[in-house]
Amino acid sequence: MSAVLTAYAPWAVASAAITGVMLVVLDDRRWLTIALVAQYLAAGWLVADALGLAVAGAQILGGLLVAIIVWLTWRNLEAADQAVPRANDLMALRSFRWVVVLLVLFAGWGLGRRDWMGLPGLTSTAVFGATFLMLLGLVQASLYRAPMRVVIGVLSLLSGFGIAYAAVESSLAVIALLIIVHLGLALAGSYLTILQAAPSERGVEG
Amino acid sequence: MSAPVIISLVTLMVFGLGIVLRHRPLASSVVTASGAMALALFALRAPIDQPTEIFGIAVKIGDSFQVLGRSLTLSAGNRAVVGFLFVVAGFVFGAGWAARPGAYFFPAGMVVVGAVVAALMISPFLYAAAFLEIAALAGVLLIAPPGRASIRGSERLLLFYTLAMLAILVTGWMLPSVGVTRATPELAARAIRLLALGFAVLILVPPFHIWLLDAIEESSPYAVVLLVGVLQSAGLFFMLRFLDNYEWLRTDLGLMADIRLVGAALIVIGGLFALAERSMARSVVYVLMGDLGVTLLAVSINTPVGYQLALGLSAVRVIGLAVWGLGISVLQREQSDRKTAALEGRGLDTPIASAAALVGLASLSGLPMTAGFPARWGLMAALAGQAPGVALLVIASVMAEGLACVKWLRVLLSPAGPRPTRGHSRAEYAFLGLGISLVLSLGLFPQLVFPWVVQALSGLKNLLL
Numbered sequence: 023m024s025a026v027l028t029a030y031a032p033w034a035v036a037s038a039a040i041t042g043v044m045l046v047v048l049d050d051r052r053w054l055t056i057a058l059v060a061q062y063l064a065a066g067w068l069v070a071d072a073l074g075l076a077v078a079g080a081q082i083l084g085g086l087l088v089a090i091i092v093w094l095t096w097r098n099l100e101a102a103d104q105a106v107p108r109a110n111d112l113m114a115l116r117s118f119r120w121v122v123v124l125l126v127l128f129a130g131w132g133l134g135r136r137d138w139m140g141l142p143g144l145t146s147t148a149v150f151g152a153t154f155l156m157l158l159g160l161v162q163a164s165l166y167r168a169p170m171r172v173v174i175g176v177l178s179l180l181s182g183f184g185i186a187y188a189a190v191e192s193s194l195a196v197i198a199l200l201i202i203v204h205l206g207l208a209l210a211g212s213y214l215t216i217l218q219a220a221p222s223e224r225g226v227e228g
Numbered sequence: 229m230s231a232p233v234i235i236s237l238v239t240l241m242v243f244g245l246g247i248v249l250r251h252r253p254l255a256s257s258v259v260t261a262s263g264a265m266a267l268a269l270f271a272l273r274a275p276i277d278q279p280t281e282i283f284g285i286a287v288k289i290g291d292s293f294q295v296l297g298r299s300l301t302l303s304a305g306n307r308a309v310v311g312f313l314f315v316v317a318g319f320v321f322g323a324g325w326a327a328r329p330g331a332y333f334f335p336a337g338m339v340v341v342g343a344v345v346a347a348l349m350i351s352p353f354l355y356a357a358a359f360l361e362i363a364a365l366a367g368v369l370l371i372a373p374p375g376r377a378s379i380r381g382s383e384r385l386l387l388f389y390t391l392a393m394l395a396i397l398v399t400g401w402m403l404p405s406v407g408v409t410r411a412t413p414e415l416a417a418r419a420i421r422l423l424a425l426g427f428a429v430l431i432l433v434p435p436f437h438i439w440l441l442d443a444i445e446e447s448s449p450y451a452v453v454l455l456v457g458v459l460q461s462a463g464l465f466f467m468l469r470f471l472d473n474y475e476w477l478r479t480d481l482g483l484m485a486d487i488r489l490v491g492a493a494l495i496v497i498g499g500l501f502a503l504a505e506r507s508m509a510r511s512v513v514y515v516l517m518g519d520l521g522v523t524l525l526a527v528s529i530n531t532p533v534g535y536q537l538a539l540g541l542s543a544v545r546v547i548g549l550a551v552w553g554l555g556i557s558v559l560q561r562e563q564s565d566r567k568t569a570a571l572e573g574r575g576l577d578t579p580i581a582s583a584a585a586l587v588g589l590a591s592l593s594g595l596p597m598t599a600g601f602p603a604r605w606g607l608m609a610a611l612a613g614q615a616p617g618v619a620l621l622v623i624a625s626v627m628a629e630g631l632a633c634v635k636w637l638r639v640l641l642s643p644a645g646p647r648p649t650r651g652h653s654r655a656e657y658a659f660l661g662l663g664i665s666l667v668l669s670l671g672l673f674p675q676l677v678f679p680w681v682v683q684a685l686s687g688l689k690n691l692l693l
Binding site for chain 2: 140142163164167169172173175176179180183187190191193194195196198199200202203206207209210213214217218220
């Protein structure tokens with residue numbers, strides 16, 4: 023099983039990068055949720071390469087719960103589309119998002135080739151996967167203003183870190199804490215999104 | 229049963245009661261304040277690892293609890309700090325009903341304090357970073373209550389604390405596993421850079437203070453005060469634990485010089501911006517920055533006295549912040565505009581709350597007769613011999629921030645048109661008066677707080693060598 027995971031790890035890296043790009047570029051909430059699930063699966067694949075399927079399975083399960091929280095939040099806020107940037111937001115320009123994403127991918131490729139992390143036991147596929155997710159997550163968290171988009175960026179950053187950290191630390195306590203942090207972030211994002219949408223929803227009703 | 233389990237269960241119980249009573253501020257305040265004070269008493273006085281009798285039943289309270297291969301321990305080294313955090317929480321929760329900081333203030337505040345206490349008790353201590361992240365997550369409920377939410381501040385808080393957690397987790401792994409020492413300068417430099425990033429977030433070194441600027445203006449200042457006071461104190465203590473654990477770090481003269489440089493920069497930036505700000509809340513953020521700068525100067529002395537002064541400053545900072553927060557919350561309750569004009573004349577129609585806000589600010593600035601002054605006096609005495617220029621910088625910081633106090637005094641006492649004001653209840657007067665007295669008493673009798681500081685540092689044995 024381990025050999026299969028390792029052999030197809032480059033596909034997981036490509037999936038991580040593609041889902042990271044989708045999360046930055048797309049606005050459709052359904053596609054964003056699908057991309058988030060796919061990103062957790064790709065990250066889980068790369069973690070499984072280092073820590074085994076059982077631990078990766080727990081992380082993927084945590085990721086699925088996160089995606090459910092995100093989807094339920096968005097589904098309950100049909101009146102106010104919280105995923106779409108406002109017109110005065112720089113990220114409202116789709117061309118700008120593509121330019122940013124391309125720059126980040128180039129930077130990630132360059133960094134990944136240099137093994138910038140320098141962590142022992144980290145495979146090159148894990149370096150690339152972690153780098154793409156961390157950079158794309160950081161960009162999303164920094165440039166978007168909608169709370170759930172910011173939180174999804176932070177979650178991508180954390181998933182990327184999880185891939186790299188799995189190679190050096192196998193403690194169950196840390197993994198459990200990181201899963202709790204993923205869930206806590208999703209709940210915080212959900213709470214802030216509902217809070218931000220509340221006046222506009224009241225406006226629709228009244 | 230072990231002490232960490234008792235603390236966790238009581239914290240969860242108080243949190244649950246806080247949720248149930250969230251729409252009854254007075255009941256919620258009484259329950260959470262009593263719970264926090266009981267936990268403080270337990271942390272400071274409980275007979276740990278000694279046979280004792282409770283209601284005729286022989287019990288022995290253990291000091292440690294194992295979870296997933298890691299342990300939570302209430303030891304002699306952290307009892308004083310844990311007790312102090314619960315005392316501060318008890319004081320802040322007790323006066324909280326007067327400030328009306330939001331329905332989730334009491335339960336969420338309890339989770340924040342509980343997570344920070346867990347961060348202080350966890351071993352190996354690098355896992356504390358994850359608990360501080362959990363505290364920040366709960367902190368979102370504090371700074372974003374319904375109707376008065378700081379969304380941008382919350383987003384930034386989450387992003388920054390996640391970055392800090394990642395940086396500290398990696399460093400915590402690197403230091404023991406890769407063999408980072410003075411003999412491996414490249415690895416040491418990388419570890420220090422990551423640590424600097426992590427601690428810059430935790431103790432609010434610019435630009436990682438911007439979440440606070442958003443939060444303190446948009447949300448309830450009282451809730452923000454609890455969050456920032458607890459998180460910053462924990463961050464400083466966490467930093468001291470790193471220095472205590474790694475000899476090569478605390479003997480690195482370059483690192484201490486860098487800490488001194490950052491401290492000096494914070495004093496200059498804090499002093500200038502505190503004077504220039506047109507909002508009192510934002511002005512306090514910069515006074516806080518100057519205060520942090522003074523604390524870093526104390527750390528940079530790298531002697532037991534320096535570390536004691538740093539912890540002492542941290543302790544009185546929380547008290548000054550709480551008193552300011554209570555005063556400004558009462559002042560702001562009748563208005564939404566937080567700028568200069570909104571405070572004009574408030575000292576004449578709401579004198580006690582105005583006095584509390586000013587006394588709290590004066591303590592943060594380190595003015596004589598307030599709680600913030602004795603530690604600064606001690607620091608100046610310690611620095612006068614080895615770095616007189618830096619000692620002058622401390623005086624400059626007190627003067628610049630003192631000018632900011634004078635500016636806000638003038639605003640509060642300047643004549644303004646008549647406006648409807650609501651009288652205070654006796655209990656509000658009592659809490660405001662108690663806060664003012666506490667700040668002034670600690671200014672006159674610093675020995676009330678410094679024995680605690682010495683006890684808190686006793687756990688960091690290497691720093692006392």
